[in-house]
Amino acid sequence: MIYYLKHNAIDKNLWDDCIKQSHNRRVYAYSWYLDLVCPGWEALVEDDYSCVFPLTGNTKWAISYLYQPYFTQQLGCFSPNPITEYQVNNFIHAIPKKYRFVEIHLNEQNNFTFSAGNTTRRINHELDLSPIYEELVTGYAQNTRRNLRKATEMGVSLSRVTRTDELVSLFMENYGKKEGKLNLTHYETMRSVINYGLAHKMGCIRGACSDQGLLSASAFFLFDHERVYLLFAASAAEARENGAMFLLIDRFLSEHAGKSLKLDFEGGNDPNLGRFYKSFGAAEVPYPAIQINRLPMIAGKALYFARKLRQ
DSSP states (O other): OEEEEOGGGOOHHHHHHHHHHOTTOOGGGSHHHHHHHSTTOEEEEETTTTEEEEEOEEEETTEEEEEOOTTOOOOSOBOSSOOOHHHHHHHHHTSOTTEEEEEEEOOTTOOOOOTTSEEEEEEEEEEEOOSOHHHHHTTOOHHHHHHHHHHHHTTOEEEOOOOHHHHHHHHHHTHHHHHOOOOHHHHHHHHHHHHHHHHTTOEEEEEEEOTTSOEEEEEEEEEETTEEEEEEEEEOTTHHHHOHHHHHHHHHHHHHTTSSOEEEOOOOSSHHHHHHHHTTTOEEEEEEEEEEEOOOSOHHHHHHHHHHHOO
């Protein structure tokens, strides 16, 4: 039986045990991560936490809705046991009716045939790091090789950046100004996630500096079991010319090649990012997203509110 639990009724020890043992585990589903990106999250739980489904909700204009929090690529059903299509359908049907609009991402192992919503296919990119470095390099695109030579010729150097603010500021001052979707609260959330990862020795920040010693590119990598996430990355304008981000990723791969790890590049629906990830040999891995509209309005107004409700 599937139970709906409000936040204060969730046994986080049992929850985290379920996530830890899940064959489709994702770091985003741990209670500590959900607490940071969606305080007050709720849940659907089957039996004695044998399968769990986080509900990341919010309320605007007295309308409760589910959304995909920033910095969480995939959620959905998690279980130590094989997850069936029938089971996923049951969880989706069990989403409380109080949520009038739902727009969430499930994970790659969540197949379903829910007919009352709109389903889309999203793309992630992953790279198996178990081959030795010399084998990984054979999967590099010619453009990646050119940029690595350029980085060497232009004197780009690697540094072990440890300050969270350096990375976040680099993003805000460059891509953040053009991106426009993230606000100060989102940046504080990312700072909290990075700092948690660093404090619990689950993550590391890497940086690449220009020949003048200025930070050109930086990235935060978050480790969980046999998966490492490129969770947050930023580069300055000169990185397009000096190949700093290419060198940063290449050196990270050289450090971890030959290990039982999978590098999760986190994303790929953006064609430009997809090409960048593929240039290191990453493969496309699809996962589903679902939208359910229970708003009692004509189609045009419902779509308007649906867009406004997105966080």
